[in-house]
Amino acid sequence: MASVDKRSVIEDITFGGRTAEEESEHLTRYFVETEQWRKVWQDEVDIVFAPKGGGKSAIYSMLVSREDELFDRGVVLVPGENPTGATAFEPIQLDPPTGEVEFVAIWRLYFLVLVVEELEKYDVRSDKLRAIREALASIGLTEGVKKKRTIIVRVREALQRLLVPGSVEAGLSLDPVSGTPSGITAKVTFNEPSVEQELAGMVSVDRLYEDVNDVLGEQSLHVWLILDRLDVAFTASPELEANALRALFRVYRQIEPLGQLRLKIFLRSDIWAEITAGGFRETSHITRDMNLLWNRANLLKLILQRVIQSDVLVGELEVDPALVIASSDAQQELFDRVFPRQVDAGSNKPATFDWALSRTEDGKKIAAPRELIHLFNVVRDRQLARIDTGQAAIAENVYFESQAFRDAHPEVSETRLQKTIYPEYPWLRSWLEALRGQRTLQDVVSLEALWGTARGETEERIRRLVDVGFFEQRGPVTARTYWAPFLYRPALEMVQGSADGLRERTGDSEDLD
Secondary structure (H helix, E strand, O other): OOHHHHHHHHHHOOOOOOOOOOOOOOHHHHOOOOHHHHHHHOOOOOEEEEOOOOOHHHHHHHHHHOHHHHHHOOEEEEEOOOOOOOOOOHHHHHOOOOOHHHHHHHHHHHHHHHHHHHHHHOOOOOHHHHHHHHHHHOOOOOOOOOOHHHHHHHHHHHHHHHEEOOEEOOOEEEOOOOOOEEEEOOOEEOOOOOHHHHHOOOEEHHHHHHHHHHHHHHOOOEEEEEEOOHHHHOOOOHHHHHHHHHHHHHHHHHHOOOOOEEEEEEEEHHHHHHHOOOOOHHHHHOOOEEEOOOOHHHHHHHHHHHHOOOHHHHHHHOOOHHHHHHOHHHHHHHHHHHOOOEOOOOOOOOEHHHHHHHHHEOOOOOEOHHHHHHHHHHHHHHHHHHHHOOOOOOOOOOOOOHHHHHHHHHHHHHHHHHHHHHHHOHHHHHHHHOOOOOEEEEOHHHHHHHHOOOHHHHHHHHHHHHHOOOOEEEOOHHHOEEEOOHHHHHHHOOEEEEOOOHHHHHOOOOOOO
C-alpha cells in the first residue's frame, strides 16, 4: 500500500478528546462500559473516586447523555454543577462561608431547591410539593431561578436572614401583649420547630426533605442529584475546599436514608485523601463508594473503541467492529495490525501498548485514560507530519512507525507537568525544577543535597511527591529510593541512572527500566 493511502487511513482515525468535556458529542460511541459503569448505572454506588483523568467525568457525562433512559426507569437526573464553563460555586469563592456548619446549610437548601425546580419542570403536581415551594418562597427562594450560581446566591441570602451565631432563628412575629405568634415571615428552620412555631406553619428542613421523599414515592420516581467538577469548584484555598467537601459528605449521610433521593458524588481520589488526612468520622459510614481503576484490558479496549470509529480503516482491514469490541484477543490482533509491534527493538523491550502504558503511568503505577488518549492523539499527529515531510518509512503491514511514538512522548510529558502538576500543586514547582537534568533514581541523601534542606524537610517533600505520584517509592525502609517515572522525564530533562553515591549507600543497581 502506498504511503498516500496510508495517510488517508491515519487521517480518518481519531482518538477523541483528552477530557469528557472535550468529546461530549462523541462519548457515547467511544465509551467503554466496564463493570464499574454497570455499578453506577444500576444504582449500586453513590460515590466514585478516581485519579485526575481517571474517567469519572466520562461516567458523569454518560449519565447525563442517557437522561431519557433513566427517566424511563423512573429516575430524574438533577446535575448539581455546570458541566462546562464557570463553576456554579463561583460566588462562594468570592465570599467564603465561615466554616463547615454553614456549608452544610448551603448544601441542604441548594439541593432542595434543585430537586423542587426539577419536579416542577416535569409538571409533578402535589399538595406537599406546593407546600414545600411556599416554605422555600418564604425565605426568598422563589421559583423561576434557573442558573445554578444564582440559586447559590439566593441560598446565601436566605441563610443570612436565618442564621445567627450558635443557632438558627425563624422569622416568627409575636403579639407584643400576649406573646403568642401573630404572623410569620419565614416558614423554614434548621431545628425542629417548637409547638408555637409549628402551629404558626413553620417546618424544619428535615421535614421538607421527608416531604420531597414522600412526593417522589407517590409518583414512583427517584431523584439522582449528581455532582462532578468539584476539583474546580472551591479552588480559592485548601481550607475552603476542605470545609465545602467535608460538609458535602455530611449532607450525603443525612440524605442517604431517604429511599427516593440519591446524592451521587464524583470526586478525585487525591482530594478525598487530602480532606480526610486529619481524620473524618463520616468515612467509616460511607459504604456505597467505588474507586475507579483501569487495567491493561480496559485501557486497550478504550483505545480500540476509538480506532474502530474509522470507517476507512475498518474497510481497509475488513474487520467487524462488534467482534473486535467483544474480544480482548481481537482487540490485540487489530492493535498489532495498526501499530508496530515494538517501539524500542529488543527481546527485553515491551510491546507497543505496554510501552505506551509505561510512558503514561505515574509513580503510583496508575495509567489514566487522559494521558493515554493524549499520547495516541499526538502519535497520530506526529505520524501525519512525518508523512508530509517525507520522513516516514512505515512498514507494509501497519499504519504507524515506532518513531511517531518516541516523538509523541515528550509532548505528553510536558503537558502533564505544565497543565496538571504545576497548576494543581504550585508549591511543587521549585522542588521539581531543582530535579531538572538530574538522575531518575534518588534517595533522601541526594535529595537533601539537591534541595539544600534539612532531613525533616526533605522527608516531608519526598512524602508529598510520592503522594501526588511524581516519585515511585522503592526498596526497604533502610535503603529506600525514589524513582521518577517515564511520564515526567522528558519534561524535566532527567537522565536515566542513579544519583551520585546512591549505589554505595543503598547497594542498589543502576536504574533499570
